[in-house]
Amino acid sequence: MKAAVVLLPGLNRDRDMIAALTKIGGKPPRTVWQTDTEIPDVDLIVIPGGFSFGDYLRCGAIAARMPVMRAVAEQAKRGVMVMGVCNGFQILLEAGLLPGALMRNASLKFVCREVKLQVANANTAFTSGYAPGQIIRCPVAHHDGNYFADPETLARIEGEGQVVFRYAEGTNPNGSINDIAGIVSATGNVLGLMPHPENLIEAAHGGNDGRALFESVLGAAA
Amino acid sequence: MIKARVTVTLKNGVLDPQGKAIEGALGALDFSGVASVRQGKVFDLELEGADRSKAEADLKAMCEKLLANTVIENYQVELA
Numbered sequence: 001m002k003a004a005v006v007l008l009p010g011l012n013r014d015r016d017m018i019a020a021l022t023k024i025g026g027k028p029p030r031t032v033w034q035t036d037t038e039i040p041d042v043d044l045i046v047i048p049g050g051f052s053f054g055d056y057l058r059c060g061a062i063a064a065r066m067p068v069m070r071a072v073a074e075q076a077k078r079g080v081m082v083m084g085v086c087n088g089f090q091i092l093l094e095a096g097l098l099p100g101a102l103m104r105n106a107s108l109k110f111v112c113r114e115v116k117l118q119v120a121n122a123n124t125a126f127t128s129g130y131a132p133g134q135i136i137r138c139p140v141a142h143h144d145g146n147y148f149a150d151p152e153t154l155a156r157i158e159g160e161g162q163v164v165f166r167y168a169e170g171t172n173p174n175g176s177i178n179d180i181a182g183i184v185s186a187t188g189n190v191l192g193l194m195p196h197p198e199n200l201i202e203a204a205h206g207g208n209d210g211r212a213l214f215e216s217v218l219g220a221a222a
Numbered sequence: 223m224i225k226a227r228v229t230v231t232l233k234n235g236v237l238d239p240q241g242k243a244i245e246g247a248l249g250a251l252d253f254s255g256v257a258s259v260r261q262g263k264v265f266d267l268e269l270e271g272a273d274r275s276k277a278e279a280d281l282k283a284m285c286e287k288l289l290a291n292t293v294i295e296n297y298q299v300e301l302a
Contacts, residue, residue: 108240148237150235150293
């Protein structure tokens with residue numbers, strides 16, 4: 001699988017993401033910098049987590065206006081798979097590539113722990129390796145993961161199966177509406193999620209529940 | 223030079239946990255009768271030139287494109 005990882009100042013989960021993509025995808029991903037206006041021909045573009053531009057203004061707001069994001073939008077429009085994790089999810093929302101917004105956690109606290117996720121839609125390029133409704137473990141680490149969308153948008157994404165991951169079994173760590181942890185675009189090729197599947201891919205992580213997400217993408221790219 | 227102030231506030235119906243926490247803290251300071259607090263942002267800008275209608279149009283575009291997230295926020299532009 002050919003993958004590219006977007007690098008922006010203030011991201012800090014890029015190394016973990018690159019390691020996961022290398023281990024599961026078989027070769028290291030390309031990296032693209034915030035000022036790049038073109039992205040090499042790849043199957044998957046990943047925006048990792050962290051605190052791009054210090055979360056100034058709003059999480060992901062500045063990053064979403066960088067030149068590289070115009071290139072990401074063009075590739076997404078062409079049907080290339082795009083995945084944003086944590087800050088990457090916030091950036092995709094701010095860039096308008098996914099609907100809704102992520103607000104401060106209802107608890108006002110940064111949460112760093114493991115949650116349970118329910119695979120709400122296993123019929124996407126990112127989740128086909130999971131069983132429908134499967135409950136998986138996944139770590140979260142964020143301060144602004146409280147998903148919000150207006151009632152009309154919410155009804156639309158729920159109706160179209162765009163909600164792909166939900167916090168399960170009372171583990172919602174942030175007050176997210178409808179327990180939403182991850183969504184895909186209407187076209188299905190853009191995924192944003194708050195949890196970190198790249199941090200649960202091998203025994204050394206204490207589990208490998210995140211691995212099937214990468215394997216799903218690998219299968220879709222083949 | 224035109225001075226402007228942009229105020230960004232959360233839309234009605236959008237939960238504001240920070241406003242709620244401030245509301246609670248005001249109660250803890252014995253300020254009674256605070257029915258609600260909503261937190262927002264203020265931007266003070268200085269724009270070159272003297273064309274006020276252009277400034278207003280530019281500021282609205284800045285709000286739409288960056289200063290506000292119109293999914294959750296409203297904005298108001300005032301010229302000094």
